[in-house]
Amino acid sequence: MRPMERKRSDLIADAIEGMIFDGTFADGERLDEVQLATRFSVSRTPVREALLRLAQSGLVEQLPRRGVFVRQPGPVELIEMFEVMAELEAVCARLAASRITDAALKDLHETNARCNAAVEAQDADGYYRENERFHGILYRQSGNGFLEQECLRLHRRLQPFRRVQLRLRGRLRQSMSEHEAIVAALEAGDGAGAAEAIRAHVAVQGEKFHHLMASLKPAAE
Amino acid sequence: MRPMERKRSDLIADAIEGMIFDGTFADGERLDEVQLATRFSVSRTPVREALLRLAQSGLVEQLPRRGVFVRQPGPVELIEMFEVMAELEAVCARLAASRITDAALKDLHETNARCNAAVEAQDADGYYRENERFHGILYRQSGNGFLEQECLRLHRRLQPFRRVQLRLRGRLRQSMSEHEAIVAALEAGDGAGAAEAIRAHVAVQGEKFHHLMASLKPAAE
DNA sequence: GTCAATAATTTTGTATACAAGAATTGCGAT
DNA sequence: ATCGCAATTCTTGTATACAAAATTATTGAC
Numbered sequence: 001m002r003p004m005e006r007k008r009s010d011l012i013a014d015a016i017e018g019m020i021f022d023g024t025f026a027d028g029e030r031l032d033e034v035q036l037a038t039r040f041s042v043s044r045t046p047v048r049e050a051l052l053r054l055a056q057s058g059l060v061e062q063l064p065r066r067g068v069f070v071r072q073p074g075p076v077e078l079i080e081m082f083e084v085m086a087e088l089e090a091v092c093a094r095l096a097a098s099r100i101t102d103a104a105l106k107d108l109h110e111t112n113a114r115c116n117a118a119v120e121a122q123d124a125d126g127y128y129r130e131n132e133r134f135h136g137i138l139y140r141q142s143g144n145g146f147l148e149q150e151c152l153r154l155h156r157r158l159q160p161f162r163r164v165q166l167r168l169r170g171r172l173r174q175s176m177s178e179h180e181a182i183v184a185a186l187e188a189g190d191g192a193g194a195a196e197a198i199r200a201h202v203a204v205q206g207e208k209f210h211h212l213m214a215s216l217k218p219a220a221e
Numbered sequence: 222m223r224p225m226e227r228k229r230s231d232l233i234a235d236a237i238e239g240m241i242f243d244g245t246f247a248d249g250e251r252l253d254e255v256q257l258a259t260r261f262s263v264s265r266t267p268v269r270e271a272l273l274r275l276a277q278s279g280l281v282e283q284l285p286r287r288g289v290f291v292r293q294p295g296p297v298e299l300i301e302m303f304e305v306m307a308e309l310e311a312v313c314a315r316l317a318a319s320r321i322t323d324a325a326l327k328d329l330h331e332t333n334a335r336c337n338a339a340v341e342a343q344d345a346d347g348y349y350r351e352n353e354r355f356h357g358i359l360y361r362q363s364g365n366g367f368l369e370q371e372c373l374r375l376h377r378r379l380q381p382f383r384r385v386q387l388r389l390r391g392r393l394r395q396s397m398s399e400h401e402a403i404v405a406a407l408e409a410g411d412g413a414g415a416a417e418a419i420r421a422h423v424a425v426q427g428e429k430f431h432h433l434m435a436s437l438k439p440a441a442e
Numbered sequence: 443g444t445c446a447a448t449a450a451t452t453t454t455g456t457a458t459a460c461a462a463g464a465a466t467t468g469c470g471a472t
Numbered sequence: 473a474t475c476g477c478a479a480t481t482c483t484t485g486t487a488t489a490c491a492a493a494a495t496t497a498t499t500g501a502c
């Protein structure tokens with residue numbers, strides 16, 4: 001479908017993105033073009049294009065004639081993004097309730113089963129993979145390709161913050177039962193119910209809120 | 222808030238964007254870098270950055286080593302985008318119902334009045350301006366800055382196709398009454414009602430669908 | 443005459459060079 | 473010694489130069 005990883009600047013963009021996620025570059029830090037260029041053994045040109053892409057996706061901020069700075073979302077923006085994610089997924093669920101195929105329902109069930117097995121086996125990577133798949137199926141089954149893309153975009157953006165959420169004691173098991181509630185509502189064709197179930201599943205509330213805030217403390221030096 | 226129009230490449234991006242919207246560049250047409258560079262009396266560099274920005278926002282497609290091509294949304298994608306817009310605005314309305322300020326409600330009323338006046342005066346530009354304002358207030362009153370930005374993004378993207386919608390006989394008057402229904406629901410704190418009202422307002426359905434399709438015919442050579 | 447292979451040309455992607463604006467440092471004055 | 477101003481240095485933004493790849497054109501064979 002998409003023209004696969006194109007040019008060097010795309011690889012660099014992904015690399016820098018990863019470095020921002022894993023904390024190599026702290027919030028507010030200036031990303032020096034020449035420094036990055038030498039680090040990647042390229043000229044400034046592809047680095048600039050990479051930074052431009054990251055600026056577009058909101059990961060860095062470009063001040064005119066000043067440089068680009070890592071822009072980690074603050075607590076407020078993060079809450080806002082999770083709220084939008086919850087609402088977008090709720091829309092997916094509501095639409096999917098009337099559009100979903102039997103094959104997709106079966107797929108959801110199977111994915112949930114594998115996800116459950118991963119939880120029991122303490123297989124964190126497995127859990128992430130199957131969880132991603134679960135949400136991906138939901139986006140797809142909204143029957144709206146544009147919505148699907150938008151959801152994937154925001155999902156990707158929130159990924160580094162989602163990891164934190166799952167550190168919570170017993171959160172995985174609760175998350176699984178929420179998944180099952182969602183599938184049940186979808187199976188019953190209950191759009192409103194599915195929407196509400198996934199909203200509750202994604203929303204940052206209660207204990208999740210405090211943990212999210214705690215995970216941001218180090219950034220607030 | 223944001224550092225205002227920064228570099229030449231941004232101006233060029235906006236210019237090309239406008240040219241795509243107003244039909245200077247047809248769907249599928251290749252955008253030649255050197256041609257654009259000479260047209261804007263700059264080098265290829267800022268043109269390339271501009272095209273990169275447009276590619277990120279989905280207005281053009283970049284094939285690797287092949288060039289960038291104008292990518293107008295087809296009928297299906299357009300319907301999908303309008304559906305997402307309707308859902309996003311519905312979310313705004315639902316959230317705004319419990320978060321909106323009295324001042325904003327007053328503002329909505331006044332904006333609607335000016336909008337109505339523009340309709341009576343056959344003032345198309347005035348109508349557009351006040352309509353934009355109406356929706357902008359709604360986005361803002363969702364109380365979610367991130368959601369607001371996302372709505373503005375999609376709204377901008379759909380703008381050229383919205384013009385068509387309003388050509389419909391009596392559509393302006395109907396649109397106004399829909400605005401009033403939305404405000405009434407917000408005033409009553411009826412989130413679900415406001416959401417439903419704006420969904421119906423934005424959604425492409427009935428006659429609107431046919432007109433939208435008709436407006437795309439010329440593109441399908 | 444048509445098709446294929448190869449050469450020429452065009453065009454994208456990257457590197458380098460240059461110009462203009464911002465930050466910093468050094469100097470002078472109070 | 474501190475504050476203000478100016479000159480230098482550094483960085484970004486733009487232009488140009490070069491390299492690799494893709495398209496097109498040309499030539500040759502069947």
